[in-house]
Amino acid sequence: MRLHEYEAEKIFSKYGINIPLGGLAKTPQEAKQIAESIDVPVVLKSQVLVGGRGKAGGVKIVDNLDEVDIVADKMLKTELKGYKPEGLLVLKKVDIKKEIYLGITIDRTSGTPIIMISTEGGINIEEVSRKNPEKIFKFSVNPLQNLYPYQVISIVKKIGLTGEPLVETVNIIVKLYKVFREYDGLIAEINPLVLTEEGKVLCVDAVLEIDDSALFRHPELNKRKLDAMSERDKRLMKKGATFVKLNGNIGLVCSGAGLAMATMDMISDYPALSPANFLETGGGITSDLMVDCMELVLEQPKLDAIFINLYGGINPIHEGAKGIAKVIRERKLNIPIVAKALGNRQEETWETLEEVGVHIIKESESQKAVEFLAKLLGVKAK
């Protein structure tokens, strides 16, 4: 779950990281009031959860107080990459002496938190990581210990800071790490961290993404996430299923993300076929879960067929089959459905599905099932 910038700033600020003066505005009038209280120049930042916001026109500097509401009005109405802003962050523009990238994330290979700091970058930080990785300084934290200031002072010295800003930046890293740990962060990032002409260090952009699996430890955030979800999505999430809408004509129901991806790869070999969705059931299949899965897939607009690929390891696929059959029967579906289902209690599964007209492929190769589907729809591989 990624938080909005204004939410992340609020949390960072609670942990003692300095942010510019300002606040969140939901209307042009509020934007103007905030600007009046902190004085121009101000930066207006669209609160949208998309990357590349600045490049897409979601950040504007306003020097004239009379223009704040006009610019704010326009920005509030402008969708960025298809998303309507939740509001505008109105912040006092700071005089930048030096910009620093500071990020904490998880190094998947070593399985440790990793702190990264650089004076290169800003919005091009990813390019720097590919072309000049030596300009990004890193420190791996032992997950069994706290982070102490002495551990990170040398990487901060490497980016050329001295004196008060050096000490202040070290303290910010320790505070940001505390946020990262206590909020179960996947990413905690300040880009840029700004050294001002007056020698202050300010967080000018805040990113905080939280591990969905840990939301049970953060009830207030969990509630916000749940409030924004439909009942069915909640049920799917509770059972550990993952759905991603795509744009094709083949509805997919697969047990396991790897199997789902492999199936999508095979389908993509047929130019006339493409997945309408990614749906991974997780390991909690029940009859009811499969009803939800089928109904979700059936909502996809351009369906020509449904392809089901299941394994019964932890999953009772014979139970899942009952849910699939129920939907087919109740909705009197006549869209072609091809299923491959193997593992524990496969025979019962086949029987349940065959009774409602599902084409069952009993071989182990998913490819055979995809070939069958293609033949059924009369399409050829490239």
Added chain:
Amino acid sequence: MSILIDKNTKVLVQGITGNIGTTQTRYMLEEGTNIVAGVTPGKGGLKVENVPVFDTVEEAVNNFPIDVSLLFVPARVAKDSVLEAIDAGIKTVVLITEHTPVHDVMEMKAYALQKNAILIGPTTPGIITPGECKIGILPANMFCQGQVGIISRSGTLAYEVAANLCAIGIGQSTVVGMGADRVTGTNLVDILKLFNQDKDTKVVVIVGEVGGTQEEDTAEFIRKEMSKPVVAYIAGTSVPPGKRMGHAGAIIEGGKGSAKSKIESLLASDVKIANRLYEIPSLVKELIS
């Protein structure tokens, strides 16, 4: 021979009294797995499928020699249960549980490393040495005995690859599900090293997927030290990249992590690449004969 587990392996099941724990214990016993005890706090004294249940791992290890602990516990207590097993001196821990908080996984991994224990998972289907021992949720009818080692990040893909090999008469020495989470207790390269030393494994199949840099990291080991042929398949070549969240993930991977990057680095290490799942059996067949 095999890696990690064989017919003599003695197994503890933590979370044995739950629905999944009980069902899967029955399936494992049917395959001949030597399950000596179970643990569920508060359920000590019960029996599940004739297996004695204890309140703590310590009590279980005081009563039985135990080589491996297998966990079917809720995600929110996974860390507690894994640390308990390691502290009781168990050297191999297999965590089936899905959706374990990644910060907990980082702690478990670091703790296992410190105590010289092997943690497989989370979100792993487990390990099977066909015909000898099955520890986890893998459906045994998908596997058969032989000389191919399989390491898979995805559970269900491991089943499919094994079944496709069996269909042309090629069996497996051991199949290890690594787990599909952001952080896994044991990395691909660690398992590959075990297969490299196992005299009965002739060919290794790596079933990877997009994300992370495990396959890239493995490529270096293969180039320098691997003495056996390796076949690899990477799932997700057609998957559109997800919504980007901040830069930190991309910076750490430095342009790695895509299917293309993985395939290129594996090819550079002389690994045979299967572009689609169905190409795996014929590639393995060529290498094994």
